[in-house]
Amino acid sequence: MNWIEAPEQTSSEVFKSTPADAGYYFPAEWAPHEACWLSWPHNPETWPGKMEEIWPAYLEFIRVVSLSEKVKINVKNFAMAKSAFAKISDYGAELDNIFLYEHPTNDAWCRDHGPAFLVNRDPSKPKLIVDWEYNAWGNKYPPYELDNRIPGKVAAQLGVEVARPGIVMEGGSVDFNGAGALITSEACLLNPNRNPELSKLDIEQKLREYYGVEDILWVKDGIVGDDTDGHIDDTVRFVDEDTVIAMTEKNREDVNCESLFVNRRMLERITINDRPLIIHDIQMPEPIYYQGQRLPASYANFYISNEHVIVPVFHSKHDDQALAKLQECFPDRTVVGIDSTHLVWGLGSFHCLSQQEVI
Secondary structure, three states, X not given: OEEEOOOOOOOOOEOOOOXXXXXXXXXXXXXXXXXXXXXXXXOOOOOOOOHHHOHHHHHHHHHHXXXXXXXXXXXXXXXXXXXXXXXXXXXXXXXXXXXEEEOOOOOOOHHHHOOEEEEEXXXXXXXXXXXXXXXXXXXXXXXXXXXXXXXXXXXXHHOOOEEOOOOEOOHHHEEEOOOOEEEEEHHHHOOOOOOOOOOHHHHHHHHHHHXXXXXXXXXXXXXXXXXXXXXXXXXXXXXXXXEEEEXXXXXXXXXXXXXXXXXXXXXXXXXXXXXXXXXXXXXXXXXXXXXXXXXXXXXXXXXXXXXXXXXXXXXXXXXXXXXXXXXXXXOOOEEEEEEOOOHHHHOOOHHHHEEEEEO
């Protein structure tokens, strides 16, 4: 078992300029990965009454990712590491690619509390980690102090410098084309439960300085059931430098129909390199409810690994069409659908649970 204890040195050198000024940027998710970071699920309040039912989907996700990149998992201690490794072993993952780190967390949503890895346009320069503040989507689920420390712990573990913008930002709220553009939603980034003292222009400036992007593209809203206030990784995702997939809802009686229609109209007004943004529509799955609650089931919450695109599916008549469309978008990767019906009771899926470490 690849077990890595917490280092004696628990802090990293703080980067002394803004990443953009030094030539750093956040790559597209399809850029080559060193690893996928996860935070091992252990909080039963995240999946009340369903904790044991999430493991088939979660472990199959790890197995597929491990076929082409390392999987680095934050765990509380050695006992949790042994338990996790046993589960992963039983599911047939590439065990040489599984690494367990003594980094305690409050919850499992590593996309939002994990390290944001930037690379430099000068390939001789090392990677950089941006350590945004994390407040559990507007202080909805305290405590979150352990989660907020994860980027700093990872930076110390890897010996990587860390840049600290000093504002709240979650990885699932932004998506990148790797060529200077970032897309996000007004509902999330302009929500006063994150950075009430900042204007839209202030937030755009921070995004440019610390993600190394130039163009900030906006849609309006998220989907019903998403407790993040509208993360972009449930609605719109880049699939190449000038192309996105957009979730749509044809049923006019569905509560998501109007908001996704508004987002689609906003996308139609966007240009990339002086050309209209290319948009591929993907129909939402039928509504999923549990204990009377509408869940944020969306095909957009996929993870792009080095060899696969891992997509949540929901026993829906639209599953196959979504997988086929994504396979068209990623001809150099194999699209894999994994049943996320139980997993989405935690109000997220594979993209929410993961954060890539680029090479």
